[in-house]
Amino acid sequence: MVAWWDSLSLAGQIYAAIAIPATVVMLVQAILLLVGVGIDGDVDGDGVPDADLDSDGLGLISIRGIVAFFSIGGWAGFVADAGGLPVAVSVLIAFAAGLIALFGVAFLFKSFYKLQGSGNLMIENAVGKAAKVYLTVPPKGQGHGKVNLLLQEQLVELDALNAGDTPFLTGQSVIVCSVADSQTVVVKGLDTEKNATNRGGISKWN
Numbered sequence: 001m002v003a004w005w006d007s008l009s010l011a012g013q014i015y016a017a018i019a020i021p022a023t024v025v026m027l028v029q030a031i032l033l034l035v036g037v038g039i040d041g042d043v044d045g046d047g048v049p050d051a052d053l054d055s056d057g058l059g060l061i062s063i064r065g066i067v068a069f070f071s072i073g074g075w076a077g078f079v080a081d082a083g084g085l086p087v088a089v090s091v092l093i094a095f096a097a098g099l100i101a102l103f104g105v106a107f108l109f110k111s112f113y114k115l116q117g118s119g120n121l122m123i124e125n126a127v128g129k130a131a132k133v134y135l136t137v138p139p140k141g142q143g144h145g146k147v148n149l150l151l152q153e154q155l156v157e158l159d160a161l162n163a164g165d166t167p168f169l170t171g172q173s174v175i176v177c178s179v180a181d182s183q184t185v186v187v188k189g190l191d192t193e194k195n196a197t198n199r200g201g202i203s204k205w206n
Helices: 002-006 010-034 063-082 087-118 190-199
Strands: 130-135 145-151 154-162 173-181 184-189
Touching: 010 063, 010 087, 063 087, 130 154, 145 173, 154 173, 173 190
Parallel strands: 154 184
Antiparallel strands: 130 145, 130 173, 145 154, 173 184
């Protein structure tokens, strides 16, 4: 082991010193994850992902992501250096590989948490419920925004399409009038729905 270490270049020793402990930590994380123990900064003590993981970003800053960055990046730099590439090139390769690992881990866990959070969620139950606009919902046919609402005793964030021609701004109250797909609802103005039900002689808001 000592002979192997001494045979490495200075850059190779640095890469190995970064990659080896990061890989050990990554393996420990994987084992703990398999037995159901969460040790990532993205997860609360009860195993529920923090709210910022469900935002538009990928939740890049996490323990798993950082460990993956140093582990994959370190080994990529080590291999590049062992292949005789210049130090500057090996550093670029290590950094690029680390970023790919960072984004990959973030994407995988974000997808996992979204699937986990919506596994027992019946989005059809959102129809008729009031919601609060989180990201502006543009007019019909011009894209989607996001809304927050209480569904099955959970505060959830869903993609939202507009049923009308007036955009709904962040913080505005709307009502879900239909469902587009498993993650998307169609919303209309809350005042419009109130007026429509009142004209029919029955108000669902009483």
